[in-house]
Amino acid sequence: MLLFLEIGRYCRLLYDALRSCTEFHTYRQNLMSEMVKTGIDSLGIVILSGLFTGGVLTIQTSYQLTSPLVDRSAIGAIVSQSMLIALAGLVSGLVLAGRVGARIATELGTMRVSEQIDALESMGFNSVSFLVMPRMLGGILMFPIIYFATSTAGIIGGVLAGSATGLLTMAQFMEGARAFFFPWDVAFGIIKSVAFGFVITTVSSYKGYYASGGAEGVGKATTQATVLSCIYILLADFVLTAILL
Amino acid sequence: MIEIRNLTKRFGDHLIWEDVSLTIADGESLAIIGKSGSGKSVLLKHLNALLNPDAGSVLIGGQNIFELNYVDMRLVRQKFGVLFQGGALFDSINTYENVAFPLRYFTRMTEQEIEHRVLECLELVNLKDMGHKATSELSGGMRKRVGLARAIVMQPAYLLYDEPTSGLDPVTSEEINELIIRMNRELSITTVVISHDMHSVLRVAERAAFIDEKKLSWYGTIEELRVADHPRMREFIKASEYVI
Numbered sequence: 435m436l437l438f439l440e441i442g443r444y445c446r447l448l449y450d451a452l453r454s455c456t457e458f459h460t461y462r463q464n465l466m467s468e469m470v471k472t473g474i475d476s477l478g479i480v481i482l483s484g485l486f487t488g489g490v491l492t493i494q495t496s497y498q499l500t501s502p503l504v505d506r507s508a509i510g511a512i513v514s515q516s517m518l519i520a521l522a523g524l525v526s527g528l529v530l531a532g533r534v535g536a537r538i539a540t541e542l543g544t545m546r547v548s549e550q551i552d553a554l555e556s557m558g559f560n561s562v563s564f565l566v567m568p569r570m571l572g573g574i575l576m577f578p579i580i581y582f583a584t585s586t587a588g589i590i591g592g593v594l595a596g597s598a599t600g601l602l603t604m605a606q607f608m609e610g611a612r613a614f615f616f617p618w619d620v621a622f623g624i625i626k627s628v629a630f631g632f633v634i635t636t637v638s639s640y641k642g643y644y645a646s647g648g649a650e651g652v653g654k655a656t657t658q659a660t661v662l663s664c665i666y667i668l669l670a671d672f673v674l675t676a677i678l679l
Numbered sequence: 680m681i682e683i684r685n686l687t688k689r690f691g692d693h694l695i696w697e698d699v700s701l702t703i704a705d706g707e708s709l710a711i712i713g714k715s716g717s718g719k720s721v722l723l724k725h726l727n728a729l730l731n732p733d734a735g736s737v738l739i740g741g742q743n744i745f746e747l748n749y750v751d752m753r754l755v756r757q758k759f760g761v762l763f764q765g766g767a768l769f770d771s772i773n774t775y776e777n778v779a780f781p782l783r784y785f786t787r788m789t790e791q792e793i794e795h796r797v798l799e800c801l802e803l804v805n806l807k808d809m810g811h812k813a814t815s816e817l818s819g820g821m822r823k824r825v826g827l828a829r830a831i832v833m834q835p836a837y838l839l840y841d842e843p844t845s846g847l848d849p850v851t852s853e854e855i856n857e858l859i860i861r862m863n864r865e866l867s868i869t870t871v872v873i874s875h876d877m878h879s880v881l882r883v884a885e886r887a888a889f890i891d892e893k894k895l896s897w898y899g900t901i902e903e904l905r906v907a908d909h910p911r912m913r914e915f916i917k918a919s920e921y922v923i
């Protein structure tokens with residue numbers, strides 16, 4: 435029962451947001467700052483995650499590929515393709531579920547419990563258009579960029595780890611990466627990243643927007659936003675992979 | 680004129696109040712009193728449709744505001760200025776920008792005109808030099824005054840105050856009371872004040888409505904309130920340590 439209520443309210447919020455997408459002047463200003471906060475400010479952490487994921491994956495793949503019959507360049511192929519198809523999107527999504535999701539839920543939750551959302555509404559603003567729309571759009575627009583940053587960092591991390599440990603040279607790595615580069619993999623990665631951006635920003639907007647019960651309520655909303663974002667990202671990842679791949 | 684007709688509000692199974700009917704004439708000042716949790720803030724939020732009732736209507740200019748479409752609703756809401764319980768200032772922008780906020784979005788004023796109007800409003804609440812302050816640097820009383828400046832910046836016809844003096848020292852409370860009276864008398868803004876500070880109520884209001892036991896329990900002028908034979912309201916007034 436409660437679940438249906440929640441889904442209903444979530445859909446209602448999405449519907450209100452989509453309906454207000456023509457009110458560009460309302461969310462224009464916030465959109466820029468949201469794109470910076472969601473995208474640019476997150477680059478550091480996702481690049482770091484990408485570098486380490488690529489590095490670990492390279493060392494681990496070489497450990498698993500013990501057969502002398504397999505060329506070393508296969509490691510480059512496996513690492514770069516795994517990054518592009520699966521890991522870049524998933525790792526950055528999970529990291530940002532915490533970073534971006536918590537920020538959005540806390541911002542909106544605080545605005546709700548301190549009556550700032552009521553204040554916006556009472557002035558005649560459409561608070562969904564003003565607050566939720568720019569956050570959602572910011573996520574959808576910036577997550578592909580985050581995806582590119584993470585996968586590039588992953589490949590660089592792989593190259594660095596490979597040459598630092600002497601497992602394979604940069605030339606070998608790139609040879610494998612190039613041979614198994616398919617544009618569809620990148621397209622698939624972008625589609626997934628857009629979905630993750632949508633999930634994180636809308637779920638945490640929803641939790642924050644309907645927060646209640648003072649500081650404790652905001653804390654609860656933030657926790658739920660990050661946990662639910664992670665769960666829905668994993669679900670979306672599975673569903674999209676099953677359908678599209 | 681605001682006409683509240685047979686209004687009932689529930690949150691889930693929790694009845695807040697039912698069958699509340701009340702008329703607020705233009706230019707008058709009404710106080711809504713009642714215990715904490717009796718649903719005063721909830722009632723106030725029905726006057727400009729921030730909340731929707733389960734039954735009943737609120738008529739403004741003869742129009743039921745809950746049936747309005749989005750554009751008309753905006754026009755009705757902009758007739759109201761609201762001072763929220765904690766000020767509800769936007770904490771991402773400074774004091775000046777808070778007051779300028781509605782002007783920037785809903786008027787075509789030039790930067791100069793905006794500055795003129797904002798400073799005018801800030802001066803009215805004695806905060807002319809505080810425009811550059813971040814809202815987090817303001818004291819509780821200052822926040823309320825900035826909230827008031829923001830509430831009047833669009834020249835509303837109705838002003839709603841949610842606990843304007845709660846948590847303030849007597850001197851600052853008195854300043855706020857003065858402001859409420861001035862807004863009401865000088866600018867002839869229709870005023871609705873929620874309060875459990877009886878001193879403030881007797882000072883600013885012409886009429887009072889007492890919400891108790893999930894209904895509008897008593898309703899009349901301040902003179903009538905002083906002599907009313909209503910045990911629960913007597914008790915409420917006495918508990919607020921105000922002798923009348």
Ligand SMILES: Nc1ncnc2c1ncn2[C@@H]1O[C@H](COP(=O)(O)OP(=O)(O)OP(=O)(O)O)[C@@H](O)[C@H]1O
Binds near residue numbers: 646690713722875
């Ligand atoms: N959005 C909401 N969802 C559920 N319940 C709510 C909501 N807003 C208010 N309530 C409940 O409605 C009741 C009345 O709340 P309200 O804020 O109107 O009280 P109040 O009379 O203004 O009290 P106070 O003087 O302490 O501000 C409370 O029991 C509160 O828990």
Ligand SMILES: [Mg+2]
Binds near residue numbers: 719
């Ligand atoms: Mg209240």
